[in-house]
Amino acid sequence: MKKKLAFLIAAMMTAAAIGGCGSSSTTDTTSTGTDSKAAESAAGASSIVESVESASMAEVIGSNADYRFLEEDLGVESYAIGFRVGDTELADLVSKTVQALVVNGTYEKIGENYPDIKDYLCLSADDIDASALPEEGSGDPNYTFKHGFDLDYPPYSYLKDDGSVGGFDVEMCQAVCEYLGWGYEAVPFNWDAKDMELNAMSCDCIWSGFTKEGREDDYAWGITYSNNTQGILVAGDSDITTLADLSGKIVGVQTATSAYDLLQDSRKELADTFAELKVYETYTIAYNDLKAGAIDAIAIDMTAGSFLIAGDQG
Amino acid sequence: MILEMKGIRKSFGGLEVLKDISMNVDSGEVVSVIGPSGSGKSTLLRCATFLEKTDAGTISYMGRSAVTTNEKGEAVYVHHAELNEIKRYFGLVFQQFNLFPHYSVLKNITDAPVHVQKRPKEEVHAEAMELLRKMNLETRADAYPCQLSGGQQQRVAIARALALKPAILFFDEPTSALDPELTGEVLKVIRQLAEEKMTMVVVTHEMPFARAVSNRVIFMDKGVIVEQGDPEEVFGNPKQERTVQFLRNYQR
Amino acid sequence: MTLSTMLSSMGGGMLGTCGIFFLTILFSMPLGMVIMFLRRSRFRAVQEITKLYIAVMRGTPLMLQLLMWYFGPYYLFEMSIRGYRFPAIIIGFSMNYAAYFAEIYRGGMDTIPKGQYEAAEILGYSKAQTFFKIILPQVMKAILPSVTNEIITLVKDTSLAFTLAYNEMFSIAKQIAASQTSFVPFIIAGVFYFIANYAVAFVMERIEKAFDYYK
Numbered sequence A: 001m002k003k004k005l006a007f008l009i010a011a012m013m014t015a016a017a018i019g020g021c022g023s024s025s026t027t028d029t030t031s032t033g034t035d036s037k038a039a040e041s042a043a044g045a046s047s048i049v050e051s052v053e054s055a056s057m058a059e060v061i062g063s064n065a066d067y068r069f070l071e072e073d074l075g076v077e078s079y080a081i082g083f084r085v086g087d088t089e090l091a092d093l094v095s096k097t098v099q100a101l102v103v104n105g106t107y108e109k110i111g112e113n114y115p116d117i118k119d120y121l122c123l124s125a126d127d128i129d130a131s132a133l134p135e136e137g138s139g140d141p142n143y144t145f146k147h148g149f150d151l152d153y154p155p156y157s158y159l160k161d162d163g164s165v166g167g168f169d170v171e172m173c174q175a176v177c178e179y180l181g182w183g184y185e186a187v188p189f190n191w192d193a194k195d196m197e198l199n200a201m202s203c204d205c206i207w208s209g210f211t212k213e214g215r216e217d218d219y220a221w222g223i224t225y226s227n228n229t230q231g232i233l234v235a236g237d238s239d240i241t242t243l244a245d246l247s248g249k250i251v252g253v254q255t256a257t258s259a260y261d262l263l264q265d266s267r268k269e270l271a272d273t274f275a276e277l278k279v280y281e282t283y284t285i286a287y288n289d290l291k292a293g294a295i296d297a298i299a300i301d302m303t304a305g306s307f308l309i310a311g312d313q314g
Numbered sequence B: 001m002i003l004e005m006k007g008i009r010k011s012f013g014g015l016e017v018l019k020d021i022s023m024n025v026d027s028g029e030v031v032s033v034i035g036p037s038g039s040g041k042s043t044l045l046r047c048a049t050f051l052e053k054t055d056a057g058t059i060s061y062m063g064r065s066a067v068t069t070n071e072k073g074e075a076v077y078v079h080h081a082e083l084n085e086i087k088r089y090f091g092l093v094f095q096q097f098n099l100f101p102h103y104s105v106l107k108n109i110t111d112a113p114v115h116v117q118k119r120p121k122e123e124v125h126a127e128a129m130e131l132l133r134k135m136n137l138e139t140r141a142d143a144y145p146c147q148l149s150g151g152q153q154q155r156v157a158i159a160r161a162l163a164l165k166p167a168i169l170f171f172d173e174p175t176s177a178l179d180p181e182l183t184g185e186v187l188k189v190i191r192q193l194a195e196e197k198m199t200m201v202v203v204t205h206e207m208p209f210a211r212a213v214s215n216r217v218i219f220m221d222k223g224v225i226v227e228q229g230d231p232e233e234v235f236g237n238p239k240q241e242r243t244v245q246f247l248r249n250y251q252r
Numbered sequence C: 001m002t003l004s005t006m007l008s009s010m011g012g013g014m015l016g017t018c019g020i021f022f023l024t025i026l027f028s029m030p031l032g033m034v035i036m037f038l039r040r041s042r043f044r045a046v047q048e049i050t051k052l053y054i055a056v057m058r059g060t061p062l063m064l065q066l067l068m069w070y071f072g073p074y075y076l077f078e079m080s081i082r083g084y085r086f087p088a089i090i091i092g093f094s095m096n097y098a099a100y101f102a103e104i105y106r107g108g109m110d111t112i113p114k115g116q117y118e119a120a121e122i123l124g125y126s127k128a129q130t131f132f133k134i135i136l137p138q139v140m141k142a143i144l145p146s147v148t149n150e151i152i153t154l155v156k157d158t159s160l161a162f163t164l165a166y167n168e169m170f171s172i173a174k175q176i177a178a179s180q181t182s183f184v185p186f187i188i189a190g191v192f193y194f195i196a197n198y199a200v201a202f203v204m205e206r207i208e209k210a211f212d213y214y215k
Helices: A002-020 A039-055 A058-064 A088-103 A106-112 A168-180 A191-199 A258-264 A268-273 A283-292 A302-313 B041-048 B080-087 B105-115 B121-134 B150-163 B180-195 B207-213 B231-236 B241-251 C003-039 C044-059 C062-077 C085-110 C114-122 C127-164 C169-180 C184-210
Strands: A067-069 A075-083 A144-150 A157-159 A183-189 A205-211 A220-235 A250-254 A276-280 A297-301 B003-012 B015-025 B030-034 B056-061 B064-069 B075-077 B090-093 B168-172 B199-203 B216-221 B224-229
Touching: A067 A302, A075 A088, A075 A258, A088 A106, A088 A168, A088 A205, A088 A220, A106 A168, A144 A157, A144 A168, A144 A191, A157 A168, A157 A205, A168 A183, A168 A205, A183 A191, A191 A205, A205 A220, A220 A258, A220 A283, A220 A302, A250 A258, A250 A283, A258 A268, A258 A297, A276 A283, A283 A297, A283 A302, A283 C062, A297 A302, B003 B041, B015 B041, B015 B056, B015 B224, B030 B041, B030 B207, B041 B168, B041 B199, B056 B075, B064 B080, B090 B150, B105 B121, B105 B150, B105 C127, B121 B150, B150 B168, B150 B180, B180 B199, B180 B207, B207 B231, B216 B231, B216 B241, B224 B231, B224 B241, C003 C044, C003 C085, C003 C127, C003 C169, C003 C184, C044 C085, C062 C085, C062 C127, C085 C127, C114 C127, C127 C169, C127 C184, C169 C184
Parallel strands: A144 A183, A144 A205, A250 A276, A250 A297, B030 B199, B030 B216, B090 B168, B168 B199
Antiparallel strands: A067 A220, A075 A205, A075 A220, A220 A297, B003 B015, B003 B056, B056 B064, B064 B075, B216 B224
8 A cells, every 4th residue: 555655646746747847737738848868867867866755656667676787788878068160269269178177276176066976987097298279367357258058968068956056067157257257147947948949049058967969060069078878777686697688579759858868860770670669758758668667678867877877776 | 288387386495486376278279477577477487498407386288197297296207208208388479489490490480399309390381381481581581590580580489489380389588589560469369379279378568469469467576476357357356465566567 | 861761760659659649549548437337426435435535646747657558567466567568658648637637527517507407307308318419419519628638638648658668659750769869759740730730639629519509
């Protein structure tokens, strides 16, 4: 009985969390993100975490809560800063400044605040030519840099409960502006609207755990500062151990994530062996389907996938 | 005897509206029921037509018993099938006409005879046209109620009631919802029916009409029949003080 | 990606959208009638239960209801939910919209004067005849504008099916928009919804006209 009650409460909380990603209206269909990145997955995962904490969902899910990633992965993606096509000068200056922040230790210091992604930060002072970097305070003090980012993509960028902005990318961008002497303006938006925001000049860049692969030509790309690995998540007792075992199975993926793009593009041959590629609005639902046995595996990035499992077993 | 009502009592939430009323109606009789508003005359009609359930008393039509009283003094209705049979003896014309707005005039009249009484369509149709002629509405057979004046609507409602060939026809203030200049045409139709010896009970505020058309007038006040008798007697020489008062107030 | 490939991938989604739409209408409108009768039942307990049902259906997000209908059998009874996705969506939509339709019908019933029932009773119509011949046609006329509103809302609500990973038109539009960094799929989706709702409005207007012969 307790289990059933817990389900009701957990489902309610989950739906509330999902609804909360955008506006809370039930007819709003554009509330969740639509792009290739782990952001949504992280958001989905965090809603599970919330549910667990507030409704002791752990007991419900704990019954078969043993999940693992296949050893073979689907590929590595890089997070970089996207600028309008043609804005290469700005992209170059910001990238160089990021390098300067790597050299002076700010990059690593901000990374300490975000243990979940610390291992994925890929810049190192050893690889940087310190002579070609911009001077501190060398920017135009009258210029305000407009930072466009997903308002719900922890830990890279997000709106805090009190309405202020935070996240690794936000802190980095603020540090860049401070270094150059620019003003900083936060432009948080719904992920669906990112291209419109950028093209309408309401922001100068998209810097929000933004995956470069697959859209190399769509933006002027700045520096790659973080990466992530895409993998396949299955139940612990599943007989699937290799990618080849996925043949004839149902695999879930969240829409507009890197994993989704991979399976549509460079790993399409693999996807074609699946019985079905089930596309979800959020990973939370896909994860529930995996637990219920309605699907066999989930394609997801390692960070978000670890979030899901950790939240579930927490 | 077409209608016999005895010892009818009716209360609405503690307020006694009918206090031991008895009323008989003979074949061919035209009975007018008059009285101030709230006197219970409409409730009496609604009890007679089973739209309200009487608390106590007996009701029978054409000798067939519809309501009896048990040992505890409560009214007991006969079973459904028998009650439906008995309902065919009477018709009722409402103050608000209550025509079916989505049916044409002709269909308002013919639908119940065809689909309730299961009579042949052609026969019913011919009779309906005859009724409309009588109501002076033969040209409006295909019109819809919303296209008719109140007086015309009430005449259609009378035709609709007559099409079922009732033994007795009740009228519940048939002209009260009409503009004064339209009451005449409706009263004329009722008068015509009276001449044809149609048995009728008319609750009305039209005193001259009641006096001229009815065989008997019943004056009700506060749930009791105060006085009844020949219209000339009741109107010309009322015996009861309350009747005198009511008629005097009415004339002012 | 060319416009025609976009259209053809979204076309499959449009079929899904239409499927949800028509099946929901098919089940929810009669079911709403049943619920309306239960709501007007003379038994107090039935009335209260129906009231609670309507309150829950109207008071909680449809998205949440879809989740409950789909995952409920697994969590509550440990049943297998493989292949149950589409039925769950139709059940979820139909049960939800039936509650709204029930309230619309009830509002329509309340517009019918008591005199209509009394006239029918005096004329000897049975209960069923009274409802189907006299009351229902008038109720239908009275509720048409509200029903039109509800149907138009349904057209747009179909996109909620994506909650259960059912790839209706709008979710496909989102996927294409993301992978192509293009706004065009949203415009196509917008045009589709507009045309669909225009068609609904057109049909409903025709029906309203057909009822216009009386006031």
